[in-house]
Amino acid sequence: MKTNRFWSWLVFLLGAAYFIVPLIATFEFSLRMRRGEYSFDAYASVFADPRFHATFGYSALIGLFTIVVGVLVIVPAVYFVRLRMPWLRPFVEFVTLLPLVIPALVLVYGYIRLYNSSSIIPFTGSALGTDILLTGAYVTLALPYMYRAVDTGMRTIDIGTLTEAAQIMGANQVQIIWQIILPNILVAILSGAFLTFAIVIGEFTIASLLNRPAFGPYLVGIGTNRAYEPAALAIISFIITWGAMGMINVLGRFAPRTSARTD
Amino acid sequence: MAAFLEVQNLTKSFGSNTVVKGVSFAFDKGEFISLLGPSGCGKTTILRMIAGFESVTAGTIQVEGQDITHLKPNQRQLGMVFQAYALFPNLNVGDNIGFGLKIAGMPAEQRRARVDEMLRLIGLPGYEKRYPYEMSGGQQQRVALARAIAPRPRMLLLDEPLSALDAKIRVSLREEIRAIQLDLGITTVFVTHDQEEALSISDRVVVMHAGNIEQLGAPHEIYNKPATRFVATFVGQLNSIEATILDPAARTVSIDGHIVTVPHLPADAAANVLTQLTLRPEVVAVGASEGNDVTLTGTIADVTFLGSVIRLRVSLGKNVISLDTFNDQRTVPPVRGEPVTISLASKNLLIL
Ligand SMILES: Nc1ncnc2c1ncn2[C@@H]1O[C@H](COP(=O)(O)OP(=O)(O)O)[C@@H](O)[C@H]1O
Numbered sequence A: 001m002k003t004n005r006f007w008s009w010l011v012f013l014l015g016a017a018y019f020i021v022p023l024i025a026t027f028e029f030s031l032r033m034r035r036g037e038y039s040f041d042a043y044a045s046v047f048a049d050p051r052f053h054a055t056f057g058y059s060a061l062i063g064l065f066t067i068v069v070g071v072l073v074i075v076p077a078v079y080f081v082r083l084r085m086p087w088l089r090p091f092v093e094f095v096t097l098l099p100l101v102i103p104a105l106v107l108v109y110g111y112i113r114l115y116n117s118s119s120i121i122p123f124t125g126s127a128l129g130t131d132i133l134l135t136g137a138y139v140t141l142a143l144p145y146m147y148r149a150v151d152t153g154m155r156t157i158d159i160g161t162l163t164e165a166a167q168i169m170g171a172n173q174v175q176i177i178w179q180i181i182l183p184n185i186l187v188a189i190l191s192g193a194f195l196t197f198a199i200v201i202g203e204f205t206i207a208s209l210l211n212r213p214a215f216g217p218y219l220v221g222i223g224t225n226r227a228y229e230p231a232a233l234a235i236i237s238f239i240i241t242w243g244a245m246g247m248i249n250v251l252g253r254f255a256p257r258t259s260a261r262t263d
Numbered sequence B: 001m002a003a004f005l006e007v008q009n010l011t012k013s014f015g016s017n018t019v020v021k022g023v024s025f026a027f028d029k030g031e032f033i034s035l036l037g038p039s040g041c042g043k044t045t046i047l048r049m050i051a052g053f054e055s056v057t058a059g060t061i062q063v064e065g066q067d068i069t070h071l072k073p074n075q076r077q078l079g080m081v082f083q084a085y086a087l088f089p090n091l092n093v094g095d096n097i098g099f100g101l102k103i104a105g106m107p108a109e110q111r112r113a114r115v116d117e118m119l120r121l122i123g124l125p126g127y128e129k130r131y132p133y134e135m136s137g138g139q140q141q142r143v144a145l146a147r148a149i150a151p152r153p154r155m156l157l158l159d160e161p162l163s164a165l166d167a168k169i170r171v172s173l174r175e176e177i178r179a180i181q182l183d184l185g186i187t188t189v190f191v192t193h194d195q196e197e198a199l200s201i202s203d204r205v206v207v208m209h210a211g212n213i214e215q216l217g218a219p220h221e222i223y224n225k226p227a228t229r230f231v232a233t234f235v236g237q238l239n240s241i242e243a244t245i246l247d248p249a250a251r252t253v254s255i256d257g258h259i260v261t262v263p264h265l266p267a268d269a270a271a272n273v274l275t276q277l278t279l280r281p282e283v284v285a286v287g288a289s290e291g292n293d294v295t296l297t298g299t300i301a302d303v304t305f306l307g308s309v310i311r312l313r314v315s316l317g318k319n320v321i322s323l324d325t326f327n328d329q330r331t332v333p334p335v336r337g338e339p340v341t342i343s344l345a346s347k348n349l350l351i352l
């Protein structure tokens, strides 16, 4: 069994190195802005750039709206499909996977064709309209993750019985979803929300083609005309993304506990 | 006086499968009613139609003279306790019990008082801050009961609320449910597949089979005078005895050579034809006993020690009869293979 251990560790370390070595190299490079010594100058330069704050703030706000809209659409949808139309689930599952299959480029060209300023619904005609469009696009992009998170959350509780228990005590559908279903899947929703946030913060294609001042296009722009700052930014966005992922893990500990007992 | 709960010709089909077939019954205010029957006979479906969770294919449901057949569940003012795991996991005990009151718009102060009252009723005072996962299954079901009755529903519905619990808790909790029900005088419909449970706590029992009512009556009527063979076999133990008809006019039969006169025979009875008699184990005595006019001899085929009761199986020849005797600690229990004399009253030999 000793040799077995050895090989699995070797494979693990190789895999880890594959991810960690470039990260370390990037980090090391980001510290070399000042000649001859390590410094955080590149980071200082990034944080001093007002466009960093503006684009990050913009993307964070869009991310927040994406989460809210996503929750408002997906939670009731998953709930009613599970409760009333379970036969529809395979179809819904397929639909929610489409954003992974269809390139974002296709999606955004479709949007531009459909909602351009000379169309019947000229969303791209104004900044606000484009922001709404961008949020809609991000809801779609995050759909596979949000749907799965919410669906998994609902699997852990008996939504049928909880719904009926609330119904017989006089609650209506809205009260049931907000007071019973949502609080019980909050942890699942939050993990979906952090994933959504991570996606929105780093997204480039759609934001760039819709010409919005988002963080993704800013990252790419910096990358093409600076040397050390892109490395620093890569490390920063890596920390943000992994911070969001880490939150998902932490939240998992607060998931609702089953009360199944026979005593 | 009009009935409190009146169900008429209630029918439910799932597609082409009719699972409740024109069921009718009427009950008075304050009655504890059990729907009893084997798994799949339609008990839950009836309860769910009363609650409003299943649509009705045909028939009507009335409560206090009001037709509720097509009302939504949240308009029926009923309380329900489910099999298990129906407490809201995100709410503590106090908020679970207070949920219906909050929905009804009761002010927080009054709500707290009612929750306290309910917690005392179910014997869990001071538990309002606990969460469901911190409580035993029995405690959770008591909270579920409190939650159901807190908003003062017109009627209480229970769907096998004890079936997920251990045997000991099951017995103590069913007695508690009955005590609370009597205390509040709330009309209650209780679904179970456990005949002992139904007989022990009900005012009246509806015995169901394959979507139909087989018999409706008080527990002793169901047990002592089963209307159909199904009821007789489903409720309690039953001996089935093969006998040969000797003289239809004199109602005499032969049970493994013993000649016995029975209370009645089928109308089409003919001499030398086999017939089935039934007999409850507890009406058979070991040895002679007062009032028993039939004495049979056989050998003990099996002895099952059940504590306060000893169940014997006595072989008479072709027939084997089960019977119960009390465990008398002053005497040695019967031994397998011993000869034995048993007695019974011929009026207890029934043909179903
Ligand atoms: N939603 C449903 N769709 C189809 N068949 C159902 C549904 N609910 C119950 N049934 C069927 O109806 C019959 C009676 O079920 P049920 O009322 O749950 O029985 P019980 O509670 O007496 O065990 C069963 O054969 C069951 O399979």
Ligand SMILES: [Mg+2]
Residues within 6 Å of the ligand: B040, B043, B044, B045, B160
């Ligand atoms: Mg059932």
